[in-house]
Amino acid sequence: xxxxxxxxxxxxxxxxxxxxxxxxxxxxxxxxxxxxxxxxxxxxxxxxxxxxxxxxxxxxxxxxxxxxxxxxxxxxxxxxxxxxxxxxxxxxxxxxxxxxxxxxxxxxxxxxxxxxxxxxxxxxxxxxxxxxxxxxxxxxxxxxxxxxxxxxxxxxxxxxxxxxxxxxxxxxxxxxxxxxxxxxxxxxxxxxxx
Numbered sequence: 001x002x003x004x005x006x007x008x009x010x011x012x013x014x015x016x017x018x019x020x021x022x023x024x025x026x027x028x029x030x031x032x033x034x035x036x037x038x039x040x041x042x043x044x045x046x047x048x049x050x051x052x053x054x055x056x057x058x059x060x061x062x063x064x065x066x067x068x069x070x071x072x073x074x075x076x077x078x079x080x081x082x083x084x085x086x087x088x089x090x091x092x093x094x095x096x097x098x099x100x101x102x103x104x105x106x107x108x109x110x111x112x113x114x115x116x117x118x119x120x121x122x123x124x125x126x127x128x129x130x131x132x133x134x135x136x137x138x139x140x141x142x143x144x145x146x147x148x149x150x151x152x153x154x155x156x157x158x159x160x161x162x163x164x165x166x167x168x169x170x171x172x173x174x175x176x177x178x179x180x181x182x183x184x185x186x187x188x189x190x191x192x193x194x
Contacts, residue, residue: 005105005114008072017076022151024144029071032136033064040064040132042180046172047128053172056125064129066117070098079137131166131173138163142185 013030040060047053068076074094082091099118106114121129138159144152167174 003106005102008102008105009069011072012068015071015076018140019076019078021078021155022149024147024149027140029068029076032140033066033068035136035139036067036129036132037061037064039135039176040129042176043128043132043172046175050175051171055128059121059125060128062117063121063125064132067129067133069102069118070095073098073101131170134159134162134166135173135176139181139184146185 012033013028015029017027017029017032041057041064044055044057044060047055048057071077077091081087103111103114103118138156141152141156141159145156163173163177167177
């Protein structure tokens with residue numbers, strides 16, 4: 001019997017994000033998941049090495065990689081829709097159903113590992129991934145605005161407020177913003193080739 005999980009997840013590279021919004025640089029869910037994972041890893045390292053916090057880096061990275069897996073079934077739904085009060089609870093249930101379907105696509109002996117990703121993530125792990133998700137959206141919006149795309153201006157302003165509030169609450173976010181984001185938004189990256 002064939003196990004369809006990775007064939008399904010491979011479709012995330014064909015699942016566009018930001019539907020209904022003009023993008024100068026298109027983005028798919030696989031790209032987004034990659035960058036969320038990178039940012040989540042950075043936040044974990046900052047928490048551990050700068051603030052001496054205990055964090056399970058492997059658990060965070062794994063959840064970050066899989067955090068939008070349900071989009072392979074549901075497609076990508078933009079944040080204002082899935083966060084709207086009239087939809088929020090129903091969408092979470094729908095996402096749970098999709099994740100259960102995904103979990104059933106692996107051999108029985110592997111199911112518990114995937115259940116741990118989709119159903120057993122602790123609040124601290126989910127929080128780090130959620131913050132990384134917002135930072136990635138903020139970076140995307142800033143890039144689009146810097147390229148003159150006014151469709152992202154309101155998105156950027158809203159995300160900047162959220163990110164600044166997170167920076168007040170979470171020292172690791174403030175550290176990330178101060179040490180990594182300034183060069184991210186420069187018009188020209190300066191680095192030396194080997």
